[in-house]
Amino acid sequence: MPERAHYFWVHPEKQRWYAVRVTRDLFGAWLVVRAWGSLRNRLGGERCDVVASPAAAAKRLRTIARQRQRHGYLLR
Structure with a gap:
């Protein structure tokens, strides 16, 4: 299991957010x-x-974290 199972990013200039979580069905x-x-x-x-x-x-x-960082999102 990853060290964190939930991530939340915000892009302050574009006023956008992005969240990822790992779970089981x-x-x-x-x-x-x-x-x-x-x-x-x-x-x-x-x-x-x-x-x-x-x-x-x-x-x-x-992979998703690298993409968000490249696109200017800040981890919260």
């Missing part, structure tokens, strides 16, 4: 749930990806 599958939206209104979305293991979830989290 009712059948025991590992999920990486991503959500994003605007700080100004309620527009946004969510995506749920099934991963094979906690190690795969940790790898996906690291």
